[in-house]
Amino acid sequence: MQNLLEFKDVCLSYHTPERETYALSHLSFCAKEGEFLAIVGPSGCGKSTLLNLICGLLKPEQGEIRIHGIPLAQSHMNIGYMLQRDHLFDWRTIYKNVLLGLEIQHQTTPEKIKYVDNLLAAYGLDKFKDAYPSQLSGGMRQRAALIRTLAMEPDLLLLDEPFSALDYQTRLNVSDDIGIIIRQEKKTAILVTHDISEAISMADRVLILTSRPAHLKKQITIDLEIANRTPMSSRNAPKFKHYFNLIWKELNNDDSHLVRTAAISEKEKAR
Amino acid sequence: MTPISSAQRQYLKKKKQDNRIVVFVRIFIFLIFLCLWEISTNLNILDSFIFSSPSRVCRTIYQMYQEHALLPHIGVTLLETFLSFACVLVLGMACAVLLWSFPLVSRIVEPYLVVLNSLPKSALAPLLIVWLGANTRTIVVAGMSVAIFGTIISLYSGFLEIDPDKLKLIATLGGGKWDCLTKVVLPASIPLILSVMKVNIGLCLVGVIIGEFIGARQGLGYLIIYGTQVFKLDWVMMSIVILCIAATALYGILNLLEKNYRKRH
Ligand SMILES: Nc1ncnc2c1ncn2[C@@H]1O[C@H](COP(=O)(O)OP(=O)(O)OP(=O)(O)O)[C@@H](O)[C@H]1O
Ligand SMILES: [Mg+2]
Numbered sequence: 001m002q003n004l005l006e007f008k009d010v011c012l013s014y015h016t017p018e019r020e021t022y023a024l025s026h027l028s029f030c031a032k033e034g035e036f037l038a039i040v041g042p043s044g045c046g047k048s049t050l051l052n053l054i055c056g057l058l059k060p061e062q063g064e065i066r067i068h069g070i071p072l073a074q075s076h077m078n079i080g081y082m083l084q085r086d087h088l089f090d091w092r093t094i095y096k097n098v099l100l101g102l103e104i105q106h107q108t109t110p111e112k113i114k115y116v117d118n119l120l121a122a123y124g125l126d127k128f129k130d131a132y133p134s135q136l137s138g139g140m141r142q143r144a145a146l147i148r149t150l151a152m153e154p155d156l157l158l159l160d161e162p163f164s165a166l167d168y169q170t171r172l173n174v175s176d177d178i179g180i181i182i183r184q185e186k187k188t189a190i191l192v193t194h195d196i197s198e199a200i201s202m203a204d205r206v207l208i209l210t211s212r213p214a215h216l217k218k219q220i221t222i223d224l225e226i227a228n229r230t231p232m233s234s235r236n237a238p239k240f241k242h243y244f245n246l247i248w249k250e251l252n253n254d255d256s257h258l259v260r261t262a263a264i265s266e267k268e269k270a271r
Numbered sequence: 272m273t274p275i276s277s278a279q280r281q282y283l284k285k286k287k288q289d290n291r292i293v294v295f296v297r298i299f300i301f302l303i304f305l306c307l308w309e310i311s312t313n314l315n316i317l318d319s320f321i322f323s324s325p326s327r328v329c330r331t332i333y334q335m336y337q338e339h340a341l342l343p344h345i346g347v348t349l350l351e352t353f354l355s356f357a358c359v360l361v362l363g364m365a366c367a368v369l370l371w372s373f374p375l376v377s378r379i380v381e382p383y384l385v386v387l388n389s390l391p392k393s394a395l396a397p398l399l400i401v402w403l404g405a406n407t408r409t410i411v412v413a414g415m416s417v418a419i420f421g422t423i424i425s426l427y428s429g430f431l432e433i434d435p436d437k438l439k440l441i442a443t444l445g446g447g448k449w450d451c452l453t454k455v456v457l458p459a460s461i462p463l464i465l466s467v468m469k470v471n472i473g474l475c476l477v478g479v480i481i482g483e484f485i486g487a488r489q490g491l492g493y494l495i496i497y498g499t500q501v502f503k504l505d506w507v508m509m510s511i512v513i514l515c516i517a518a519t520a521l522y523g524i525l526n527l528l529e530k531n532y533r534k535r536h
Contacts, residue, residue: 055443081443083436091458091536100454101444132536152444
């Protein structure tokens with residue numbers, strides 16, 4: 001399969017009057033067409049930065065990002081970005097909120113609107129078209145936010161901890177819903193999350209980043225050996241626990257931590 | 272709906288009773304004030320020539336109305352107030368949007384705005400008369416001068432408080448600065464704009480009256496100054512009473528607009 005997205009040796013720092021923050025250091029990875037990637041890493045390591053780079057909101061200081069082999073700036077691929085909170089506008093109805101992207105791109109053509117109508121109907125929001133966001137539950141709002149992103153028919157979907165503002169119960173349901181939606185629409189997706197189970201249950205491959213400045217520490221291909229996997233059924237797969245422990249170990253096994261354990265074992269040897 | 276429990280009913284009843292007391296006492300105080308004013312001037316405790324009296328105010332209103340001398344004054348003052356209010360609205364919004372669009376410009380002009388805002392505007396009025404002449408335009412400008420700088424500052428700082436993630440959302444959907452402005456900043460600021468305008472209508476009225484004090488041949492401000500000069504204090508009192516009513520009415524209109532907006536959202 002062809003690489004849809006390729007990061008080559010990407011570096012980026014943030015500059016503020018107080019300090020320079022080195023966020024990404026020589027980060028390289030790629031994502032295949034139709035693949036669901038999850039990215040986990042310590043908090044503040046630069047995961048959101050990575051997504052902002054892909055979306056073109058930031059430019060790399062070094063290295064390059066290629067889409068289908070073409071530099072990002074020259075590619076015209078549609079990239080959808082779903083933020084942590086839904087950011088539905090209180091002053092717009094759900095329908096107007098969902099159409100926001102098309103409106104901005106001046107693409108409110110009958111075919112596109114029909115596509116959005118179908119999405120709303122397929123994912124149970126057509127009854128709430130004329131409702132305002134405040135009248136919807138957290139899960140429904142997040143679904144509306146996903147449809148707002150899907151309305152642009154993105155070839156690549158970026159999700160930045162999209163469920164972390166939800167309570168646990170809703171979170172399981174919505175991540176199941178949204179995982180199924182993304183697979184049905186056959187999208188390539190990159191999910192950033194703090195939640196290891198969420199990463200395993202949704203992704204084909206999990207990338208683990210180091211703490212700041214982030215580079216790739218390890219990637220783990222998830223093969224749960226079950227048919228028609230959904231996020232919910234994945235959680236019950238026998239191999240789930242195995243992957244959980246693997247990632248857990250990697251995450252806790254930070255470099256500084258490693259040095260400490262090495263020092264301890266040295267001491268033990270000396271005894 | 273669940274049936275209302277007796278405790279809830281009692282609570283509501285108490286609430287209603289309190290409201291009634293508040294309204295009743297308010298009106299009562301007003302009536303007492305009018306009676307004291309009227310009686311003390313009738314008994315010559317207060318000099319009715321200087322302090323006027325409710326009955327004299329009413330009589331003056333009636334008389335001037337009969338002579339077609341009252342409505343033009345009220346009309347002129349209100350018209351000037353509305354004009355300066357509208358100009359403040361348009362100009363204030365335009366400047367605030369400009370400052371928001373060009374952060375560097377806003378940093379440059381910030382101290383100037385602060386100084387102009389804290390300057391007592393009545394100090395400017397005589398100057399305006401000299402520069403622009405004694406005409407309606409001057410008075411409208413005087414009205415604007417009181418409200419405009421505060422408006423720019425409040426709107427601009429309101430614009431800055433908008434959640435940056437909402438602007439990021441627009442950027443991820445491929446929108447530029449213009450989309451940020453029209454899709455997020457302006458719609459999100461409507462409640463702020465309404466509340467700023469509610470304050471402005473009163474400020475514009477103040478500015479217009481200041482302007483009329485020094486450079487007008489018509490209007491309630493002129494009537495007040497002219498009344499004191501020829502010692503017709505009935506006119507002065509009457510003008511003040513009418514100003515009270517006008518200010519309350521103008522505020523009421525904008526308050527209604529705001530409430531109406533809140534109800535819809
Ligand atoms: N605009 C900015 N200016 C300066 N520093 C920034 C900026 N944005 C992020 N940073 C810093 O860069 C580092 C990486 O930020 P980033 O938001 O990418 O981390 P993250 O992995 O998404 O964190 P979290 O787990 O909290 O979401 C952080 O230490 C943050 O403080
Ligand atoms: Mg983040």
